Amino acid sequence: xxxxxxxxxxxxxxxxxxxxxxxxxxxxxxxxxxxxxxxxxxxxxxxxxxxxxxxxxxxxxxxxxxxxxxxxxxxxxxxxxxxxxxxxxxxxxxxxxxxxxxxxxxxxxxxxxxxxxxxxxxxxxxxxxxxxxxxxxxxxxxxxxxxxxxxxxxxxxxxxxxxxxxxxxxxxxxxxxxxxxxxxxxxxxxxxxxxxxxxxx
Amino acid sequence: xxxxxxxxxxxxxxxxxxxxxxxxxxxxxxxxxxxxxxxxxxxxxxxxxxxxxxxxxxxxxxxxxxxxxxxxxxxxxxxxxxxxxxxxxxxxxxxxxxxxxxxxxxxxxxxxxxxxxxxxxxxxxxxxxxxxxxxxxxxxxxxxxxxxxxxxxxxxxxxxxxxxxxxxxxxxxxxxxxxxxxxxxxxxxxxxxxxxxxxxx
Numbered sequence: 591x592x593x594x595x596x597x598x599x600x601x602x603x604x605x606x607x608x609x610x611x612x613x614x615x616x617x618x619x620x621x622x623x624x625x626x627x628x629x630x631x632x633x634x635x636x637x638x639x640x641x642x643x644x645x646x647x648x649x650x651x652x653x654x655x656x657x658x659x660x661x662x663x664x665x666x667x668x669x670x671x672x673x674x675x676x677x678x679x680x681x682x683x684x685x686x687x688x689x690x691x692x693x694x695x696x697x698x699x700x701x702x703x704x705x706x707x708x709x710x711x712x713x714x715x716x717x718x719x720x721x722x723x724x725x726x727x728x729x730x731x732x733x734x735x736x737x738x739x740x741x742x743x744x745x746x747x748x749x750x751x752x753x754x755x756x757x758x759x760x761x762x763x764x765x766x767x768x769x770x771x772x773x774x775x776x777x778x779x780x781x782x783x784x785x786x787x788x789x790x791x
Numbered sequence: 792x793x794x795x796x797x798x799x800x801x802x803x804x805x806x807x808x809x810x811x812x813x814x815x816x817x818x819x820x821x822x823x824x825x826x827x828x829x830x831x832x833x834x835x836x837x838x839x840x841x842x843x844x845x846x847x848x849x850x851x852x853x854x855x856x857x858x859x860x861x862x863x864x865x866x867x868x869x870x871x872x873x874x875x876x877x878x879x880x881x882x883x884x885x886x887x888x889x890x891x892x893x894x895x896x897x898x899x900x901x902x903x904x905x906x907x908x909x910x911x912x913x914x915x916x917x918x919x920x921x922x923x924x925x926x927x928x929x930x931x932x933x934x935x936x937x938x939x940x941x942x943x944x945x946x947x948x949x950x951x952x953x954x955x956x957x958x959x960x961x962x963x964x965x966x967x968x969x970x971x972x973x974x975x976x977x978x979x980x981x982x983x984x985x986x987x988x989x990x991x992x
Contacts (some may be wrong), residue, residue, distance in 0.1 A: 608831070619810070634839055643798075
């Protein structure tokens with residue numbers, strides 16, 4: 591490390607701040623960028639600067655956007671009466687990939703996780719309530735993950751919305767498509783049985 | 792992906808060009824940089840640009856440097872009569888970490904690997920020969936890795952140097968410090984036995 595030129599040491603130090611990148615990986619990446627692919631070093635550097643400069647949060651749903659409102663909120667063909675609440679932007683991307691949902695979103699940017707010291711203030715929850723009180727929302731789909739923290743957050747928000755008289759739903763939990771019964775865990779199985787559907791003939 | 796703002800899509804695309812980074816990891820990294828740690832996005836971007844701009848190869852030993860000559864070649868307390876030949880800059884760093892070697896280096900930036908289409912011209916070999924012909928070198932340590940390609944490269948270069956009457960050596964191969972005999976592979980064991988040392992009492 592000590593014999594590397596200062597600019598390279600700085601690059602290694604910055605790279606090792608990335609999640610799940612240690613000093614060895616950072617050194618390998620820095621060497622690759624400087625010795626083998628300097629064009630990528632330049633273009634990646636420019637892309638980082640540009641994204642840090644231009645990407646912000648949508649003022650309405652807090653998805654990532656370069657405009658005050660994101661492409662989804664600007665899209666007038668989406669149904670504004672149904673809001674889908676998710677934890678983070680990649681969750682929205684996953685739902686959009688499904689192509690089923692035609693309403694608007696609200697990104698919490700956090701979960702209610704008291705064990706990690708994250709209370710209701712660590713989420714965009716006040717903003718959600720303000721949106722719902724705005725009046726045009728008839729249903730809120732609480733699509734946080736099916737984890738302990740995701741479930742707790744959905745219950746917490748669901749109760750607050752119930753006080754406002756808003757219909758809240760949660761995506762069905764059960765055996766995933768292609769999942770073998772043999773390998774399903776106990777909680778998944780018991781939920782799948784409790785929420786069993788009548789077959790229609 | 793499609794709903795992400797263009798600057799973020801560009802960042803994901805650039806990140807996914809890094810070795811062993813796929814689209815999922817690139818998306819996760821980009822989201823972390825833009826949503827959680829925008830300062831890191833800026834400083835990493837600047838470090839990349841700076842390193843791509845300022846770091847070049849040392850004119851003498853081809854290590855990485857910001858000056859025409861690297862810090863090692865500029866260090867007058869190093870012994871210029873012993874040259875250590877390595878494949879890549881991180882090999883030099885590993886040897887410097889050991890602190891044993893006090894001579895100068897020569898980085899090949901490649902190996903003789905005919906199966907991967909890399910002949911002698913893919914290494915800084917001509918430059919090594921020019922340095923050795925310069926006259927002040929009395930020993931060349933061929934410290935390429937103990938792999939098939941590393942061994943082949945060392946033999947290839949060693950034969951060329953022998954024609955010039957230069958003494959060439961190769962680091963000892965054997966059981967690594969802390970290595971259990973039980974788990975040593977056949978080649979390592981047979982080399983360790985062939986090169987066994989007499990104990991001095």
